Each structure stands twice: as C-alpha cells, then as structure tokens.
Amino acid sequence: MFKNTSQHYGLLAIIFHWVSALAVFGMFGLGLYMVELSYYDPFYRDGLHIHKSIGIMLAALIVLRLIWKVTNPSVKPESEATPMDKLQNTIAHVVHVVLYLGLFGLFVTGYLISTSDGRAIEVFNWFSVPGIGELFDEQSDIAGTVHLYIAWGLIGLVALHIVGALKHHFINKDRTLVRMLKVPNATKVED
Ligand code: HEM
Numbered sequence: 670m671f672k673n674t675s676q677h678y679g680l681l682a683i684i685f686h687w688v689s690a691l692a693v694f695g696m697f698g699l700g701l702y703m704v705e706l707s708y709y710d711p712f713y714r715d716g717l718h719i720h721k722s723i724g725i726m727l728a729a730l731i732v733l734r735l736i737w738k739v740t741n742p743s744v745k746p747e748s749e750a751t752p753m754d755k756l757q758n759t760i761a762h763v764v765h766v767v768l769y770l771g772l773f774g775l776f777v778t779g780y781l782i783s784t785s786d787g788r789a790i791e792v793f794n795w796f797s798v799p800g801i802g803e804l805f806d807e808q809s810d811i812a813g814t815v816h817l818y819i820a821w822g823l824i825g826l827v828a829l830h831i832v833g834a835l836k837h838h839f840i841n842k843d844r845t846l847v848r849m850l851k852v853p854n855a856t857k858v859e860d
C-alpha cells in the first residue's frame with residue numbers, strides 16, 4: 670500500500686506528488702503576488718517569510734521524494750505497444766526529469782536571492798538555514814531574474830504535464846491518471 674509496484678504508485682508517492690503539486694501552485698501565485706506589494710504593505714514581510722519557509726520545506730520534501738523514488742520499483746508506462754506510445758513515454762519521462770531539475774533550480778536561486786546579504790533563512794521561526802553570503806556580484810538581482818524565468822518555465826511544463834495526464838485519461842482511456850489518484854485495492858495487486 671505504501672510502496673510502488675511496477676503497475677501502481679503507492680500511497681507515499683501519491684501523497685508526495687499531490688502535496689508538492691499544491692505547494693508549487695501556491696508558491697507560484699504567492700511569488701508573483703508578493704513582489705508587487707509595496708514595502709509598507711502589512712503582508713510584505715509575512716508573504717516573503719511564508720514563501721521562503723515553504724520553499725525550504727518543499728526542498729526537503731522533494732529530496733525525500735527522490736530518495737523514496739530510487740528505493741521503489743519504477744512504475745511502468747500504461748502502454749508501450751506502438752512506436753508512438755514509446756515516443757510519448759520518452760517525452761513524459763523527460764518532462765518529469767526537467768520538472769525535478771526546475772524545482773532544484775528554484776531552490777538554489779531562491780536560496781541565493783535570500784542569503785546574498787549573509788542572513789540566514791528563518792523557516793517559520795522554527796529553525797534557520799544559514800546563509801553563505803554573496804558569492805558573485807549582483808547575486809540577488811541575477812538570481813532573482815533566473816528564479817522568475819525558471820518559475821514560468823516550470824509552470825509551462827506543468828501545463829504540458831497536465832495536458833498529457835488528461836489525454837491519457839480521456840482519449841487513451843488508460844489508468845495513468847487514476848493510478849496517481851488512488852491506491853490500488855490490496856487484494857488485486859500483482860507486482
Ligand atoms: C517551487 C518553488 C518556488 C516557486 C514556484 C517560486 C516562485 C517565485 C516567483 C514566481 C517569484 C516572483 C518573481 C518575480 O516576479 O520577480 C518568486 C520570488 C521570490 N522567491 Fe521564489 N519560488 C520558489 C521557491 C523559492 C525558494 C526555495 C526560495 C528561498 C529559499 C524563494 C525565494 C524567493 C524570493 C526571496 C523572491 C523575491 C525575489 C525578488 O524580490 O525579486 N523562492 N518566487
């Protein structure tokens with residue numbers, strides 16, 4: 670139930686997927702919203718604090734998710750019958766890898782923006798991640814620009830990813846989407 674099999678995602682992979690998906694959408698919206706606020710807006714400091722705190726928690730979650738992924742069997746694509754299926758499976762796989770890379774790009778650039786003045790990142794006033802200070806000139810501005818581009822690129826790719834999931838569900842009518850939503854009935858699982 671918790672672990673993946675070659676046919677199904679297990680409960681933990683499903684929870685990891687949907688918690689991170691929700692966090693990514695929230696972080697994107699909050700990021701765009703908060704940079705428009707003036708310094709005197711009451712939410713200016715809190716918005717940034719929440720964005721950085723959730724960002725660090727999400728980074729930890731994605732690391733755990735990847736450890737879980739490599740220690741579990743890989744879930745096979747629903748169909749590998751035709752060359753077209755194989756091409757689409759390869760595209761989906763590349764999209765997944767780039768999504769993970771994009772997330773790490775955001776964590777690194779987010780860290781570089783936040784710590785360029787040497788300050789630590791306070792995570793929900795619970796613990797802090799030390800800053801290493803300015804590593805290159807105009808670090809905050811450059812990392813901020815790259816952060817914004819990666820965020821838009823990631824959301825574009827997520828849109829493609831969602832279209833792919835919906836195509837599997839409504840056009841191919843296979844279980845690709847369902848198996849990321851539901852844990853299989855334990856009595857019917859075959860590995
Ligand atoms: C999935 C993860 C993340 C997403 C989708 C995301 C998205 C965004 C977006 C869209 C902006 C607005 C950029 C702009 O208009 O200039 C932003 C700004 C910012 N983000 Fe993130 N972010 C993520 C993770 C992080 C992390 C992990 C940190 C720090 C630890 C961070 C720190 C910041 C900071 C400091 C800004 C303000 C930049 C500025 O003032 O120009 N972000 N983020």
Ligand code: HEM
Binds near residue numbers: 693761765830
């Ligand atoms: C409404 C939004 C979303 C839907 C409907 C969706 C759907 C799915 C489905 C059906 C799969 C399984 C694909 C397969 O079995 O080959 C999957 C996997 C995956 N999704 Fe999403 N997804 C969504 C949002 C996101 C977001 C926001 C991210 C991250 C930025 C993301 C990252 C991934 C990754 C990395 C995998 C591969 C999992 C693995 O490591 O095996 N998804 N998604």
